[in-house]
Amino acid sequence: MLSILTNRTYRHLLAAQIVALTGTGLATVALGLLAFDLAGNSAGLVLGTALTIKMVAYVTVAPLAAAFAERLDRRKMLVVLDVVRALVALCLPFVTEIWQVYVLIFVLQSASAGFTPAFQATIPDVLTDEQDYTKALSLSRLAVDMETLLSPMLAASLLLFVSFDSLFLGTSVGFIASALLVVSATLPSPRPVEPRGIYDRTTRGIRIYLKTPRLRGLLALSWSAAALSSMVIVNTVVIVRSNLDLSESAVAIALAGFGGGSMLAAFALPRLLKRFSDRRVMFSGAVLGTGVMAIAAGLSAAMPITLGLLTVTWVLVGFGYSSTLTPSGRLLTRSAHAEDRPAVFAAQFTLSHACWLVLYPLAGWLMTRFGATTAMAGMAVAAILGLTLVLRVWPRTNTKAVVHSHPDLPPDHPHLTGPKPHAHPIIIDDLHHRVPHEP
Structure with missing residues (x-):
């Protein structure tokens, strides 16, 4: 897996991702402490609102950012967005009102909504071999999971020597370091064949996404994965602190189980994806997480939940979650031409976060109103709905070349040159508006 680090450009991009994630992790801890400092016992409400603002920014801003990404130098765009995030982080220690937190969080997450899809779409342009790209996806997953595990520990260590608002300085340093690493790399920046209007550019990624059967399947799997992760992210602290009456360190142990399971999947995926299709691996991962x-839920109805049982459950759910979502970059890369990749990655970013926007509050409401057993069962049912939809919208067959015709094109059109009958893998674009023979 580490062999791809010989590629200098990718090595710098991975390093940029790691330092930015570290800065984000420090900001997460500092934001919770800032909310408590400003709102006291209402801090949970402040953080919940901030999380909602984050998701709204992701859902609304990502398509707009993608519309401009195809006309901008990708490296300059990434650097500017990193600088914006760094400046916002520097402003957070000086806020005195809760509304100021909300405004700054919206700006920060809007910049992230532009940065993340463009960054993700750059990797397959740098690593053109599919096996290398698969390894890169696993390394990115590992980086995310390591940040989840290590950033709280780093923050705790720093808080022994500095106040919590100093953590925002670490966040800013992380984003500046990310910008410098991006500057040091030479990035490809594909251009569209012809200029398009703003409406076309804003909606193009989502239109390509929803017209591609395997990407509609990916959206259904994203719904299932969001249902599982929402239960973990939203309700673990309530289960451990309230139901089990355990300490904050026990919360960290349970969440580490989820992150550890995800990391195990990241190590296993390159080999699994060599032997089995993306569809089989991703669907199996979702089935595993949903079944667990x-x-x-059934066990918790029959016997008391223990920390050990919860942690083992989260390990298996984390393995299924990572197996479901980590290969998604391979599907997105195969489903778009190079110039459309930022828009398609942005579509996945938008639509998947729309799933979390619905399921985060649902998981919290079920837990508050009915308890852990019902919340687990409800999230399992939501995940099953996604799995059922996958079977309907993502065909099991994966024909590499599809025989089709173009009655709207003249016989001498360049696209029609070559052997007859006309057959090739279908990618939705200006010449292919739908997958042939699709019901």
């Missing part, structure tokens, strides 16, 4: 969540 459903079994845990």
Whole structure:
């Protein structure tokens, strides 16, 4: 897996991702402490609102950013967005009102909504071999999971020597370091064949996405994965602190189980994806996570939940979650031409976060109103709905070349040159508006 680090451009991009994630992790801890400092016992409400603002920014800003990404130098765009994030982080220690937190969080997450899809779309342009790209996806997953595990520990260590608002300085340093690493790399920046209007550019990624059967399947899997992760992210602290009456360190142990399972999947995926299709691996991962969540709901109804049982459950759910979502970059790369990749990655970013925007509050409401057993069962049912939709919208067959015709093109059109009958893998574009023979 580490062999791809010999590629200098990718090595710098991975380093940029790691330092930016570290800065984000420090900001997460500092934001919770800032909310408590400003709102006291209402800090949970402040953080919940900030999380909602984050998701709204992701859902609304990503398509707009993608519309401009195809006309901008990609490296300059990434650097500017990193600088914006660094400046916002520097402003956070000086806020005195809760509304100021909300405004700054919206600006920060809007910049992230532009940065993340463009960054993700750059990797397959740098690593053109599919096996290398698969390894890169696993390394990115590992970086995310390591940040989840290590950033709280780093923050705790720093808080022994500095106040919590100093953590925002670390966040800013992380984003500046990310910008410098991006500057040091030479990035490809594909251009569209012809200029398009703003409406076309804003909606193009989502239109390509929703017209591609395997990407509609990916959206259904994203719904299932969001249902599982929402239960973990939103309700672990309530289960451990309230139901089990355990300490904050026990919360960290349970969440580490989820992150550890995800990391195990990241190590296993390159080999699994060599032997099995993306569809089989991703669907199996979602089935595993859903089945474990459903079994845990049944067990919790029959016997008290223990920390050990919860942690083992989260390990298996984390493995299924990572197996479901980590290969998604391969599907997105195969489903768009180079110039459309930023828009398609932005579409996945937008639509998947729309799933979390619905399921985060649902998981919290079920837990508050009915308890852990019902919340687990409800999230398992939501995940099953996604799995059912996958079977309907993502065909099991994966024909590499599809025989089709173009009655709207003249016989001498350049696209029609070559052997007859006309057959090739279908990618939605200006010449292919739908997948042939699709019902």
